[in-house]
């Protein structure tokens with residue numbers, strides 16, 4: 001098997017050894033094959049909503065000789081899962097809005113999983129807000145370099161998961177207060193990446209600033225009535241929705257930028 005990407009290896013590290021994993025939106029099934037062939041997981045379920053990726057997954061599982069240990073299923077979101085059959089859900093490589101929608105599709109008590117490991121490509125704050133509003137605990141977060149960008153990883157425990165410890169909604173709000181920034185900024189960066197500061201935190205804050213500035217620049221160029229690409233990836237825009245006026249959106253982005261500059265200063269001063 002080809003060497004797994006740094007991103008997928010970082011995801012695998014957030015899967016507790018011995019867990020049966022359901023990889024939702026598996027595409028080539030690289031992650032479940034890795035988890036089972038390294039012995040980290042005894043078994044895995046790999047799902048995808050589309051037949052094309054599932055065909056690629058089937059070929060890869062066959063090549064690895066793991067047909068007995070990796071169960072392939074086609075279906076949307078959590079629909080192919082039966083209660084109690086997976087300890088850990090992995091949902092990686094989709095947007096935060098889609099991941100939240102997938103989790104929202106089946107309540108955790110119906111499926112009885114203990115952890116979800118998510119790697120949102122965008123809109124991490126939307127996903128964190130959904131998790132905290134649904135009483136999940138944030139257990140671990142990580143940043144991993146890949147190509148020209150950083151990827152964020154979030155591990156969270158659903159309410160009542162045995163032995164789970166982590167940050168809840170009140171903890172995230174208290175952190176925002178302590179840092180003197182909006183909760184939205186904390187959810188955008190990731191509370192567990194802020195404290196203790198992750199080694200890539202400064203670069204992550206920079207990356208966010210670049211994104212916000214690009215959107216503000218596009219807005220200033222003024223394509224009247226047309227929203228610049230990327231806005232919908234942000235939690236506050238999701239809250240306000242398409243009804244938000246351009247001025248309102250601009251003020252929000254400027255507030256976020258001011259918060260990010262304050263956080264950047266704290267990181268530089270080692271506070």
Ligand SMILES: C[S@@+](CC[C@H](N)C(=O)[O-])C[C@H]1O[C@@H](n2cnc3c(N)ncnc32)[C@H](O)[C@@H]1O
Pocket residue numbers: 024025026027028047048049050053075076077078091092093094102
């Ligand atoms: C970008 S790939 C990510 C593959 C892999 N998880 C990774 O991180 O490398 C996204 C995959 O998710 C699948 N997908 C998208 N929405 C889905 C849904 N609601 N339920 C199941 N699979 C979905 C797509 O068909 C695609 O194969």
